[in-house]
Amino acid sequence: MVDPKIMCRNHLLGEHSEIHMFACTIEAGRSIKGYIEKGLLEIHNLYNRHEALAHELRSRGYQHNSKLAEKWKMAKVAGVIDREKSLRDLIERCPGCRARYQKLARAKV
Ligand SMILES: [Zn+2]
Numbered sequence: 001m002v003d004p005k006i007m008c009r010n011h012l013l014g015e016h017s018e019i020h021m022f023a024c025t026i027e028a029g030r031s032i033k034g035y036i037e038k039g040l041l042e043i044h045n046l047y048n049r050h051e052a053l054a055h056e057l058r059s060r061g062y063q064h065n066s067k068l069a070e071k072w073k074m075a076k077v078a079g080v081i082d083r084e085k086s087l088r089d090l091i092e093r094c095p096g097c098r099a100r101y102q103k104l105a106r107a108k109v
């Protein structure tokens with residue numbers, strides 16, 4: 001749930017494939033309760049988040065051929081992600097994301 005522009009290549013590709021993985025898991029009828037309880041997933045935003053990541057992937061010149069089914073637009077509301085905490089964690093842990101974040105912050109001034 002961090003602005004995709006901030007994310008380094010690894011994190012961008014990683015979160016994108018996680019979205020597809022979650023969609024498969026839910027479709028297979030397996031429980032994702034743990035992820036929701038830990039605040040790692042917002043089912044109702046899966047579709048929009050996938051679109052945002054796919055857009056960023058394309059704008060960086062990566063191929064993207066994995067569409068997410070339209071039905072995910074209608075997913076019921078479940079899960080809350082703390083966006084500020086996600087951003088703090090990411091830029092604290094990942095030098096690549098931190099560098100992009102600082103560059104974007106400077107560009108905004
Ligand atoms: Zn995709």
Ligand SMILES: [Zn+2]
Nearest residue numbers: 008011094097
């Ligand atoms: Zn990163």
